[in-house]
Amino acid sequence: MVTGDRRRRVTITDVADHARVSTTAVSKVLRNAYGVSAAMRAKVQAAIDELGYRPHNAARAMRGRTFTIGVLLPHIRNPFFAEILDALTEEISGHGYQAIMVQGGDADPEAERRASDALVDRQVDGVLMVAPACTKAQLEALARSVPTVVLGRHDRSALYDCVLDDDEVGAELVVEHLIALGHRRIGHITQRDPLSGRPAALLQTIRARTYERVMAEHDLADQIALAATAYTEEGGYEGARELLTRAPRPTAIFAGSDQVAFGALAAIHEAGLAVPGDISVAGYDNARMIRLAHISLTSVDQNGAIMGKIAGRLLLERIGGRAAAVRFAVIPTLVTRRSTAPPRSRG
Amino acid sequence: MVTGDRRRRVTITDVADHARVSTTAVSKVLRNAYGVSAAMRAKVQAAIDELGYRPHNAARAMRGRTFTIGVLLPHIRNPFFAEILDALTEEISGHGYQAIMVQGGDADPEAERRASDALVDRQVDGVLMVAPACTKAQLEALARSVPTVVLGRHDRSALYDCVLDDDEVGAELVVEHLIALGHRRIGHITQRDPLSGRPAALLQTIRARTYERVMAEHDLADQIALAATAYTEEGGYEGARELLTRAPRPTAIFAGSDQVAFGALAAIHEAGLAVPGDISVAGYDNARMIRLAHISLTSVDQNGAIMGKIAGRLLLERIGGRAAAVRFAVIPTLVTRRSTAPPRSRG
DNA sequence: GTGAAAGCGCTAACAA
C-alpha cells in the first residue's frame, strides 16, 4: 500500500501528550467512564477537539467494543429494507453506534455465510440479519459468537431475538379481502425456496401456506394456483405470465411482495388485460412507490419503521448484557387501493 | 458486554501451536508471502482448516490491510446503486476483498461526513464515494488518508479517481430527442442543491445546465421551466405538479432520474392527463423497473455495471500503489420507449 | 526457510 503522503493518524497518545495527562485519562473521557473530574474532562476534550482526534476503531476492537452494528441485507433492491435501515440507524446513532451493511446475496446460503462471517471478522458488536436464507442452526452458531437479532423469520430460538411481521395475519387479510370482493380463482406468486422443503421459518412459506389454508377454508382448495418464482420484479412478471396461461385464468393475484406485484402488473398489461377490470392485484409491504396514483396497489402494511427501531433497541439491550431471547411481532394491516375490485362476472 | 457463552475465537497462535510452527509461518501462509516451503504451507493450511480459523480483522488492521472496501451510498432506495454495488463486489471479491456499505444521508453533508469518517475509522483499505454531496476539499482530505474513488461527480482531482457518466451527453440526448419529436415546452425536474450555488461537479447540475443550453441552442430559452425538488419519487411528484400549473403547460418533462420520472407519472395521472398523449416523460438511469411494460419509460442508460466494475478495479490499483489520478467516463445512450411521442398539436 | 520479538492504538487491571 502506498503510504507516501498518507498522514499518520492522531492517536490517543498524541492527545494525552498534548493535554499533559495519561492515555488512561483520555480513554476514560472517550468512554464516559467513571472517575474523571470535570477539569480533566474539559482539558482532554479540548485536546481532542484541537487535534481532531477520532479513536482508531480497529484498536478499540482488540479490547472492547467497536460501536458498530452489522446489518446483513439480501440485497439493496427492496425499498422496504431502506425503511428498516433508516429506523435502525436512528435508534442506535443516539448511543454512538454506527451501522454498516453487507449484501448477503439473495437465496444463496453460501454467499450469505461469507457475508455474515465478514461482519463477525470485522468485530461488530451486534448483527441484524434481515430475511436470511440460511438454516436456524447457522443463525444459532452466529448468535453464539455475537449478539444477534433476526428480522423477518418465524423460527424461535433461545439464542437470538426475532423481529417479524405476522405474515399469517397479513396473508389472511389479503386473501379474505379478495374473497369478500367475490373472487374465487385467486392465484398466488411466491418465492422458490433456496433450500428444499419449504422451510416453515421463511416468510414466503407462511404467506403461501396461509393462502392455501384460507382458500381451503372457503372451499376454494380446487382453485389454488401457485406460481413459485422469486420475490423480485422479474419473478412477479414470470409468475403472472404463468398464472395467466391457466384456463380459466385467475380473476385475482395475491403477489408475495410489492415488487412481485409490480412485475405482475407488467405481465398483465402486456397481456392486454386491465387492472382491476379484468384482474385484481394485491401486494405486500406497502412500499412508498406502489402507493402512487398510477399504481395504487392494494397492499399489506407491516411498518418497517417500527421493526427497524425495535431491532435496534433489542441489539443495544443484548450488547448491554441481556441473554434471554425475545420475540417481537408486528401485526400488519391491509391498505386497499384501486388495484382490487370485484370480478367482472361473479363466480 | 455479556461474554458468558461466547466462544473465544481461534487465533493465529492456536493455529501455530496446532501445526507446531511459529505464528510468523502461519502469517506468511495467510498472506501468500514469500519464503514458505510447500510442506510448511500444507501443514499450516491443514491446521487452519481443522480449527476453522479466520483471521481477526481488527488485529490485521493494526498492522496492515483489512481487505475491506468501504462504499458510501447516499441511501439504498435507488436500484441503480444496486447495479454498481453488484459489479464492484464481483470485481473485488476475486482479490479477497469484501465491500461494506454505509449510508451517507442524501444531501446532508454533515451526515455524509460522519459516514465517511466511520469508514476511515474502521480502517477500510479503500473507499468508494457514490454521488457524494460534500465539497471537493472534503473529498481530497479523505483521499489523503485512504485510497479513494468518487463515482458520479464531475470534478477533477489529482488525489482521487473519478468514475462518471457523461451527463452532458445523456441530458443532451434526452432534450434533443424531445425537441426532434416536436416538443417546445419542455420542463425539467432537478435536485435542489445541498450547498448553495449549483456546484458544477454535481451530476444534477450538469443535467440541468445542459437542458438549459440545448433549449437555448434551439431558440427555446423562453420555454425553459425548471422545478428544483429532489431526486426521489416524492421530488418527481412535487416537481411535476409544479410544472403542470404553468400556463400553457409543458408538453414534455425531462426528469432528472427514473425515480423522479416515476413520481412525475403519478402527478400526471392524478391530473387526469395521459402519457404520452398529453405529455411525454423521459427519465435517466434506465432502471430495470421502468423498462417494464406498464411504465415503459424513455430513459438514459449509463451502464452501472461497467461503472461499478471500473470503480473496483481502480480501487485495487490504488491500494496496490498507484498514486496518479485517473478519470473514467462512460458515454450513455438513449433508450426510447412508449413514454415519449410527438405532442398532440405541434408548437 | 523459519522463528523470536517488537509493536500497532487502545482498554482495563491495578497501583499510587
Add this chain to the structure above:
DNA sequence: TTGTTAGCGCTTTCAC
C-alpha cells in the same frame, strides 16, 4: 481521581 502497565491478535523486521 489519576497514572502505570500488561496485553488484545496480528504483521514485520531481523536474527538464525
